[in-house]
Amino acid sequence: xxxxxxxxxxVTLSEEAFLTINCTxxxxxxxxxxxxxxxxxxxxxxxxxxxxxxxxxxNKGFEATYRKETTSFHLxxxxxxxxxxxxxxxxxxxxxGTALIFGKGTTLSVSS
Amino acid sequence: ETGVTQTPRHLVMGMTNKKSLxxxxxxxxxAMYWYKQxxxxxxxxxxxxxxxxxxxxxxxxxxxxxxxxxxxxLFLHLHTLQPxxxxxxxxxxSEASSSPLHFGNGTRLxxx
Numbered sequence: 335x336x337x338x339x340x341x342x343x344x345v346t347l348s349e350e351a352f353l354t355i356n357c358t359x360x361x362x363x364x365x366x367x368x369x370x371x372x373x374x375x376x377x378x379x380x381x382x383x384x385x386x387x388x389x390x391x392x393n394k395g396f397e398a399t400y401r402k403e404t405t406s407f408h409l410x411x412x413x414x415x416x417x418x419x420x421x422x423x424x425x426x427x428x429x430x431g432t433a434l435i436f437g438k439g440t441t442l443s444v445s446s
Numbered sequence: 447e448t449g450v451t452q453t454p455r456h457l458v459m460g461m462t463n464k465k466s467l468x469x470x471x472x473x474x475x476x477a478m479y480w481y482k483q484x485x486x487x488x489x490x491x492x493x494x495x496x497x498x499x500x501x502x503x504x505x506x507x508x509x510x511x512x513x514x515x516x517x518x519x520l521f522l523h524l525h526t527l528q529p530x531x532x533x534x535x536x537x538x539x540s541e542a543s544s545s546p547l548h549f550g551n552g553t554r555l556x557x558x
Contacts, residue, residue, distance in 0.1 A: 368546060377450070377536050377549030378489075423489065427544040433479060433502060434547060436489040 336361040336428045340437035343421075347414055347444050355409040355440045357398075357424035365426040367371045367391075367400055367407040368434065372421040379442070381409075451475045452537050452550035460558055461526065467522040467553045469537030477543045478520040480512060483534040483552070495520065496543055527557045 344367040359365065366385045370378040382391030387402035396411045407424060424437040448472045448524040459465050471478065479491040494502035495514040509531075513522040520537055534554050 366544070370547075370549075375551070377452075377551045378547070379549065380546045429544065432544055433491050433494050434544070435537060438486075438488045439514075 335367070336426065336435050338424050338426055338435055338437035340422075340424050340440050342440070342445055344441040345420075347442070349416055349444055349446050350413045353409070353411040353414045353418075353442065355422055355424075355442070357407045357409065357437060359405050359407065359424075359426050361405075361426055361428045363429060364402075365428045367398070368399055368425040369396070369407070369409050369425070370423040370425060372423065372434075372439070374420070378423060414442070416444050416446050418442060419444045450537060450539055450548050450550035452535075452544075452553050454553060455505075455551065456556075458553045458556045458558060459524070461527060461529075463527075464525040466524065467535055467537075467555075469520040469522075469550055471518055471520075471537075471539040471548070473539055473548060474518055475539035475541050475548070477540045478514060478517070479538040479547065480520065480522050481536040481538065483536055487521070492522075494543060499544065523550075524555075527555075529557050531555065532557045 337360045368383045369381040371381045372378045382393040384391040384400035390399045398409045421439045423439045425434045453468045478495045482490040492506045493512045498514050513521040534552045536552045537550045540547050
């Protein structure tokens with residue numbers, strides 16, 4: 335079945351470091367791909383999305399490119415801040431009418 | 447303010463109690479969801495409602511009973527729960543069932 339695999343965390347970085355969180359997926363057809371972020375004590379928020387191959391989603395300095403050839407949607411940020419500390423979830427929508435499928439989440443901890 | 451409001455934020459209940467979780471969305475969305483978030487496990491989809499009709503039930507035990515009286519409100523009725531049901535219960539809504547989700551901040555449930 336359809337699934338999402340994220341790198342295990344936690345990821346621990348110093349402020350201004352480069353961030354990559356890997357995400358790969360398995361799906362039939364052409365899914366839409368999403369990254370969600372969950373700050374402590376809150377629900378998940380949509381961070382960015384891409385709906386077709388080679389699309390790049392971006393928001394708040396984060397980027398992810400939909401790579402069909404490698405079935406990946408890795409999240410990157412050039413310079414992380416302490417305020418980026420959160421749990422990041424990769425997700426896919428396989429086809430119209432079905433709910434999103436989420437990865438297990440990756441915890442990011444940024445220190446000053 | 448996420449547009450999706452969940453109450454209560456925290457709930458402690460005994461195994462013989464009956465309680466209900468409430469979710470309300472003011473976004474004009476047509477689909478609503480219950481998710482369970484437990485430590486070190488993927489986000490688990492429990493129920494999906496589209497236009498007030500239940501369209502998915504992911505093998506959830508009958509001690510969890512959803513109710514969707516209209517497209518703005520969603521309840522999760524709880525009875526005779528087990529300690530392993532302790533988790534963060536997240537409500538979400540979306541325009542359609544494969545659209546991006548808008549989450550509430552969740553109800554932290556502890557079963558004693």
